[in-house]
Amino acid sequence: MGVKGLSDRGRQLLLDFPPLAALREHDRKGIDEIIGLVEGCAAYKRDVALPMALDIDEQMEKEPEYFNWDMMREACKYNIFSLAIPKAVGGLADKYMISGMALAVEELCSACGGIGLALAAHSLGVAPVIASGAMAHWDTVLHEIVEEEKRGNPVLMAYGITEPSAGTDVEEPEFLEVGKIGMEAKKTKGGYVLNGRKCFISGGSEAKYFTVTAATDRSRPLETWTTFLVERDMEGFSTPRVELKMGQRACHAAELLFEDVFVPDSHVLGYEGDGMANGILIIMAASRGPVGAIANGIARGAYEHFLAWTRERRNGKRPIDEDRIRMSLADMLGIIQENRGLYINHSLVGDAVFRSAFTHPIFLSAFLIPRSIRASKPYAALLNSYYGKAFVNILFRYFIKDDEVTDMLAKASLAKFNCADNAMELTSRALELMGTDDSVERRWVEKAFRDAKLTQIYEGTNQLNRLVVYNTEIARTLKVEVPGPFKKGVS
Numbered sequence: 489m490g491v492k493g494l495s496d497r498g499r500q501l502l503l504d505f506p507p508l509a510a511l512r513e514h515d516r517k518g519i520d521e522i523i524g525l526v527e528g529c530a531a532y533k534r535d536v537a538l539p540m541a542l543d544i545d546e547q548m549e550k551e552p553e554y555f556n557w558d559m560m561r562e563a564c565k566y567n568i569f570s571l572a573i574p575k576a577v578g579g580l581a582d583k584y585m586i587s588g589m590a591l592a593v594e595e596l597c598s599a600c601g602g603i604g605l606a607l608a609a610h611s612l613g614v615a616p617v618i619a620s621g622a623m624a625h626w627d628t629v630l631h632e633i634v635e636e637e638k639r640g641n642p643v644l645m646a647y648g649i650t651e652p653s654a655g656t657d658v659e660e661p662e663f664l665e666v667g668k669i670g671m672e673a674k675k676t677k678g679g680y681v682l683n684g685r686k687c688f689i690s691g692g693s694e695a696k697y698f699t700v701t702a703a704t705d706r707s708r709p710l711e712t713w714t715t716f717l718v719e720r721d722m723e724g725f726s727t728p729r730v731e732l733k734m735g736q737r738a739c740h741a742a743e744l745l746f747e748d749v750f751v752p753d754s755h756v757l758g759y760e761g762d763g764m765a766n767g768i769l770i771i772m773a774a775s776r777g778p779v780g781a782i783a784n785g786i787a788r789g790a791y792e793h794f795l796a797w798t799r800e801r802r803n804g805k806r807p808i809d810e811d812r813i814r815m816s817l818a819d820m821l822g823i824i825q826e827n828r829g830l831y832i833n834h835s836l837v838g839d840a841v842f843r844s845a846f847t848h849p850i851f852l853s854a855f856l857i858p859r860s861i862r863a864s865k866p867y868a869a870l871l872n873s874y875y876g877k878a879f880v881n882i883l884f885r886y887f888i889k890d891d892e893v894t895d896m897l898a899k900a901s902l903a904k905f906n907c908a909d910n911a912m913e914l915t916s917r918a919l920e921l922m923g924t925d926d927s928v929e930r931r932w933v934e935k936a937f938r939d940a941k942l943t944q945i946y947e948g949t950n951q952l953n954r955l956v957v958y959n960t961e962i963a964r965t966l967k968v969e970v971p972g973p974f975k976k977g978v979s
Contacts, residue, residue, distance in 0.1 A: 498527060521582065536563070544556050545935055548738065568607050576846075587838075620715060621880035631859075646698050647689070650689070651670050671683065671746065672684060672703055680716070681748055682718070686700065686746075689744055698717070699715060714760045762971040773897035773900050776897075777899065779908075781835075783911040784831065786943065797933075826906075877973075889970070894966070902953075905954055
């Protein structure tokens with residue numbers, strides 16, 4: 489394995505992820521791009537996140553509405569807000585888009601789960617714009633994000649699906665079908681009027697753009713579930729409150745309030761009624777693996793601080809000199825490597841699924857058209873038309889198969905709940921061994937314990953994720969259906 493020219497972080501990455509080292513033998517350029525992403529995140533961790541993480545956590549416990557914009561502006565220097573945006577429109581996402589995201593968030597969250605989430609939640613907001621093939625917004629919204637990032641101005645997105653009376657229900661077809669949905673999008677001339685609330689939305693109080701799902705008929709939520717692009721300055725939209733959080737405090741969990749918000753037809757992502765596929769299941773198939781990586785980053789951070797604690801002398805002795813501590817450290821390393829195996833397995837499958845579409849010459853040929861034309865209103869109107877969406881869906885169905893996305897969803901859910909539970913096990917054990925010690929290292933581990941708990945809850949509870957694995961892998965009653973062209977009943 490040739491590692492000449494790699495940084496220490498790059499060499500360690502290949503040791504931690506042997507599949508990447510093997511892939512690099514065949515695709516050095518592609519894997520070295522991933523290494524570059526991780527090196528950038530490692531620099532952000534060292535220079536920005538670690539110096540401020542404990543202070544932010546403490547301040548947001550006292551002032552839940554406080555938000556540290558400096559950490560977001562600094563992230564622009566490392567192009568972190570472009571991680572999920574395709575290269576075709578100036579971002580960093582290429583043929584290893586899922587793996588790159590997962591490895592980046594492990595690195596960020598090994599410093600602070602809250603800061604890592606604040607950065608990653610933006611990419612989750614971006615995902616439905618990409619997964620729905622809403623290319624009319626690629627040269628406007630996504631282009632704005634990339635260009636403003638170059639100027640040091642973070643333009644953020646957030647993903648809003650959870651409702652006060654329907655949390656996990658909105659993430660699985662079986663539950664959505666009988667869920668008590670509160671939010672509704674009523675069709676009107678030229679668009680839809682949205683009323684209702686979304687809650688616990690990561691980054692919701694800071695985002696400029698939102699990808700939001702809602703039923704157009706609350707009596708038939710599954711059949712009418714639809715994905716919308718909402719802008720903060722739309723009349724009737726507000727974010728009235730944020731939660732007092734126990735973990736991952738650096739990232740707000742906000743409530744979104746919709747009071748007669750008019751959303752034009754051009755801001756419907758995909759067809760009306762395609763929201764369970766392009767707004768939920770395909771997004772979860774892509775994002776739950778990286779959530780596993782978030783959990784593993786938190787676990788890794790706790791391990792690193794615990795290891796440092798074991799090397800310090802207390803009453804003339806070092807904890808690391810005891811066999812029980814040494815065995816615990818070995819167990820913790822085992823947990824971290826087990827998690828890595830789970831999420832990189834999912835990520836590489838995800839890369840293969842999306843690579844076939846987003847790096848294909850047919851897809852890339854659309855970007856040979858000058859941007860001045862692509863960003864024009866007539867071109868956007870064509871892409872937003874019934875036949876424009878049909879053309880995009882034809883391409884998607886040609887390159888991305890239902891069985892592939894279903895398999896990806898199963899592996900994503902498997903990685904998510906295992907990594908989250910393992911992170912709780914690791915941080916709990918470290919805290920027990922540290923006892924009531926009042927060192928700064930224990931403070932880091934205690935914070936990691938609180939941060940890890942959230943990973944068992946968001947992106948679908950771990951219980952839901954177990955049911956998804958059962959329904960996809962064992963009962964085979966759940967299958968993701970990539971939206972098809974020429975949808976009936978819409979115009």
